[in-house]
Amino acid sequence: MASGSQLEAIKGAKVLMVGAGGIGCELLKTLALSGFQDIHIIDMDTIEVSNLNRQFLFRQCHVGQSKAKVARDAVLKFRPHINITPYHANVKDPEFNVEFFKQFNVVLNGLDNLDARRHVNRLCLAAEVPLVESGTTGFLGQVTVHVKGKTECYECQPKPTPKTYPVCTITSTPSKFVHCIVWAKDLLFAKLFGDKNQENDLNVRSNDGTNLTAPTEDVFERRTDEDPEQYARKIYDHVFGYNIEIALANEETWKNRNKPRPLYVRDVLPDNLIQQNGSLENCVTEESVVSSMLSLGLKNPQDIWSLSENSRIFLEALRLFIEKRQKDVGNLTFDKDDQLAVEFVTAAANIRASSFGISLHSLFEAKGIAGNIVHAVATTNAIIAGLIVIEAIKILQGDFENCRMTYCLEHPSRKMLLMPVQPFEANKSCYVCSETPLILEINTRTSKLRDFVEKIAKNKLGMNSPMIMHGSTLIFEAGDDLEEDVAANYALNIDKALAELPAPVTSGTVLTVEDLRQELSCNINIKHREEFDEEKEPDGLVLVGWIAPTQKDTRLVSNGESTSTAHPAVTEMVENSDEVGIAPAKPGTKRKLSEMSEITDNVHDITPRSSRDVNDQVNPQEVEDDNDDVDDDIVILDENPETRKKKRLQ
Amino acid sequence: MDGEELTEEETALYDRQIRVWGVDAQKRLSKAHILVSGLNGTAVEFCKNMVLAGVGNLTLMDDRPVTEDVLQSNFLIPPDEAYYSGRSLDELCCESLKDFNPMVRVSIEKGDLSQFDGEFFDKFDAVVVSCCSLKIKKAINEKCRRRPRRVALYAIECRGSCGEIFIDLQNYTYIQKKSDGTAECQLKYPSLEEAISIPWRDLPRKVSKVYFAMRVIERFELSEGRKPGETSISDLPLILRLRKELCDAQSLSESHVPVSLLERMLAAGGKEHPPVCATLGGVLGQEVIKAISGKGDPLKNFFFFDTADGKGIIEDISNSSTS
Incomplete structure (x- = not known):
């Protein structure tokens, strides 16, 4: 039970929860029990079966309904007299503007993607509302507190981006199962069932880059x-047989690699089996779910199919797409909840893996990798929700001194399973919460304004409706409500190279990029550069300036092997590529330290690190108290294991 | 683990957690039977976690009527007197929990657990006790330990902003994952009686202060014949006298049991702090899942959580002879 002064703060508070998923359900319940009276909750999602193992406010009968609304109704059953306002909407919608955010005393995030997290962070900064951010994956979780002017903001440390693979690894030289999945999903599946106008690297390329298999x-x-x-057989023979033969012809590639084996339907499937495939057609009745597993009688998604089973699934799935899903073909994108798509991708990845001597995987595993499914359990979400409420209460009481960021670990570190650490100070070079300019290296002669808008403003800076200014000249703005002539002018410029714009962008130009809704503005110094490394800098541009130039870019771990996750393949996919930036400790000031890891629930684009890594790389220092009745010792993270020094914090 | 496969329904429902602990663990869970005696807020959180995880059977025991204190940390019972009056806590919780996951059998058991024959415990893999005196906890613990097959015991204590979990897995062997492969690991747990009889001076240095405070208040309740949580801030003078006695007898500085901590625990009385319940219930759920599935390093043998410093601490409180 909360103490008197706590209760007072709680009762008078108006809080905004963003996300009614794994953490959200637990959080809404704990807030209601703790005495919160006025809770607003935003979630754009509807309920799915795979949510029910942890999102306990939802039942089977709610599948398909709004999470925010069902969560509200469920909580009102045990707390009928509190106010819960649900919004079945995207937090990035314009109605949730700075004014909207200003009405709250604290914002609590239970989100599943980086984009929304960044957006909420900016609105909280603009509205000057404290933010409690959280995330979980498996047994790991974290809660962080972000208060403008007191702690770092959510974006003070660079966030990991989804792992990308060099194109040639995917198209020509896969060495891991995940490479086969990426090939099956992003190339083959997209080529066969997706938008025909998309560029596709499916065919093997020779080393000079020309497309060897470009047929008439x-x-x-x-x-x-x-x-x-x-x-279906023609496609099979082409991608697993012919294309491999072509690739083999390039001897140079295979000097230090195992050669792949070309696979043809006639070798893999004896004639009788192919016929059986056809004869089974009658078994496929008008099922609600079109499934090649069903028509071939393969039941267990945990089984690893043989090459011939995979081949049969491949042919059958392809046939089913054409016969039963004709209307979808041409506009499909891979969806982990599309059974037939998962079957096709599993089979295609396994056949390719078999060809390249890579071990095969079950449909269950392949689905996890292809869908970037992050494992989630109820217990971690419950713990994290409890910790969020504890921080929220401190914020409401104005007790910022005692706010902590807390890590929920799988393996204890210095006896601690729940490890509180002091919040970090703001990164003075953070482009979001400070006004530090960024530097962009880009080829201004070949890069178009469109590249700048999409890759920099939207993708890297996470803006939704960017406005770009060159001095006082407005060169671009996003929006549907533009004047016709203005829109026409932008349309004219959007595909021009930066250097050829009416107000040319060249080395030394300073561009201002602004998103009015996020109240975020930043300056970008342009630096022209001719050459980019195709594999290391596939975007053809480099944006720098997140980390202060004085900081060393210290990679503490490379995240090689992680032993704490039950699922090595998934680990591979969610592995972190972020770096741990460390600021040199200045005498007499509090040290600014890096975030250890980014952990998220159901996340698709953020990548956690195992707690073993956490234990290895950071060195939590318990403050030594000579006097045992001092009860206020806290943990700080020391960046350097070599210089373990006891430090007293009051 | 062989045996029947998970059904399609189970695979779909448990997809995300199977990705955490694997199919074998899920199968073991679905065969496990857990007894929860005493339904405080933490126990209710725990029950929710186990039902969601897909435990096979969950049996509840708590025939107390619904009170204001019960309702304030319980999300299973609508605060409608017409609905709950005349019904016991276990009945009400059972009804609500059943609804969470139709694949789990939730039932209730009537009677006084401390009076039950040892055989009664044989069907359970784990027993979780709360809301009872130290004496009863010890008695149940002893019964569990005398069974031919291991019946794990978990005791929870939640006092305001502080909480404690005690774990007795008796002799527990598991496969520990290491960076360079796996190793068989054996743990020997002391009973509750053995653990709390260890002289305070022999405890690990800087052991959590919550441990001492819990022992002082527990002793106070026992000597005064109070029910757990039947304390208030007005008991402080007597508690402080008891603290002195105990500390003197154990030759430990009284500063190890800070007054502020005792005050916080006493002021809460029987009321729980919901965020603490959520946190403790989550940790407990994780531990029970670990022990049943045989996956992961189980915690030995005390866990403490205090919102004042935010730490969740594991303490190994066992004799050199028992560890």
Whole structure:
């Protein structure tokens, strides 16, 4: 039970929760029990079956309904007299502007993606509302507190971006199963079932970059009179047979690598089996779910199929797409909840893996990798929600001194399973909460304004409706409500190279990029550069300035092997590529330290680190108190294991 | 682990957690039977976690009527007198929990657990006790220890902003994952009686102060014949006298049991702090899942959480002879 002064603060508080998922359900329950009276909750999602193992406010009968609304109704059952205002909407919608945020005393995040987290961070900074941010994956979790002017903001440390793989690893030289999955999902699946106009690297490239297999006739195009079965076999032979033969012809590639084995339907599947495939067609009745596993009688998603089983699934799934899902073909993107798509991608990845001598995986595992599914359990979410409420109460009482960021670990560190550390100071070079300019290295002669808008303003800076200014000249703004002539002018410029704009952008130009809704503005110094490393800098641009130039770019761990996750393949996918930036400790000042890891629930684009790594790399220092009845010792993270020094914090 | 496969329904429902602990662990969970005696807020959180995780059977025991204190940390019972009056806590919680996951069998058991025969415990893999005196906890612990097959015991104590979990897995062997492979690991747990009889001076240095404070208040309740949590700030003078006695007898400085900590615990009385319940219930759920599935390093043998410093601390309080 909260103490008197706590209760007072709680009762008068108006809080905003963003996310009604794994953490959100637990959080809403704990807030309501703790005495909160006025809670607003935003979530754009609807309920799915795979949520029910932990999002305990939802039942089977709620599948398909708004999470925010169902969560509200469920909590009102045990706390009927409190106010819960649900919004079945995207937090990035314009109605949730700075004014909207200003009405709250604290914002509590239970989000599952980096984009929304960054957006909320900016609105909280602009509205000057404290933010409690959280995330979990498996048994790991963290809660952090962000108060403008007192602690770092959510974006003070660079966030890991999704792992990307060099194109040639995917198209020509896969060495891990995940490479086969990426090939099956992003290249083959996209080529066969996705938008035909998209660029696609599916065909093998020779070392000079020319497309060796560019045929006069596109093999992937199915003639209207072509038998689906025949078509499927043709595709199989082309991608697993012919393309591999072509690749093998390039001897240089295989000098230090194992050569792949070309696979053809006739070798993998004896004739009788192919026929059986066809004869089974009758078994496929008008099921609600079209599934090749179902029609081939393969039941257990945990089983690892043989090459011939994978081949049969591949052919069958491809046939089913053509026969039963014709209307979808041409506009599909991979969806982990699309059973047939998962079956196809699993089979295709396994056949490719088999060809390259990589071990095969079950559909369950392949689905996890392809869908970037982050494992989640109820217990960690419950713990994290408890910790969020504890921090929220401190914030409401104005007790910022005692706010902590807390890590929930899988393996104890210095006896601690729940490890509180002091919040970090703001990064003085953070482009979000300070006014430090960024530097962009880009080829101004070849890069278009469109690249700048999409790759920099939207992607890297996370803005939704960016406005770009060159001095006082407005060169671009996003929006649907522009004047016709203005819009036409932007349309004219958007595909021009930066250097060829009416107000040319060249070395030394300072561009101002602004998002009015986020009240975020930053300056970017442009530096022209001709050459970029295709593999290391595939974007053809480099944006720097997140970390203070005085900081050393210290990579403490490379995140090689992680032993704490049950699922090595998934670990591979969610592995962190972020760096741990360390500020040199200045005497007499509090040390600014790096965030250890980014942990998220259901996240698709953020990547956690195992707690073993956490234990290895940071060195939590318990403050030594000579006097045993001092009860206020806290933990600080020391960046350097060599210089373990006891430090007293009051 | 062989045996029947998970159904399609189970695979779909438990997808995200199977990705954490694997199919074998999920199968073991679905065969496990857990007894929860005493339904305070932490126990209710724990029950929710186990039902969501897909434990096979969950049996509840708590025939207390619903009171204001019960309601303030319980999200299973609507605060509608017409609904709950005349019904016991376990009945009400059972009804609500059943609804969470139709694949879990939730039932209730009537009677006084401390009076039950030892055989009664044989069907359980784990017993979780709360809301009872130290004496009863010890008695149940002893019964569990005398069974031919291991019945794990977990005791929870939640006093305001502080909480404690005690764990007795008896002799526990598991496969520990290491960076260079796996190793068989054996742990020997003391009973509650053995653990709390260890002289304070022999405890690990800088052991959590919550441990001492819990022992002082527990002793006070026992000597005064009070029910757990039946304390208030007005008991402070007597508690401080008891603190002195105990510390003198154990030759430990009284500063190890800070007055401020005792005050916080006493002021809460029987009321729990919901964020503490959520946190403790989560840690306890994780531990029980670990012990049942045989996956992960189990905690030995005390866990403490205090919102004042935010630390969740594991203490190994066992004799050299028992550890």
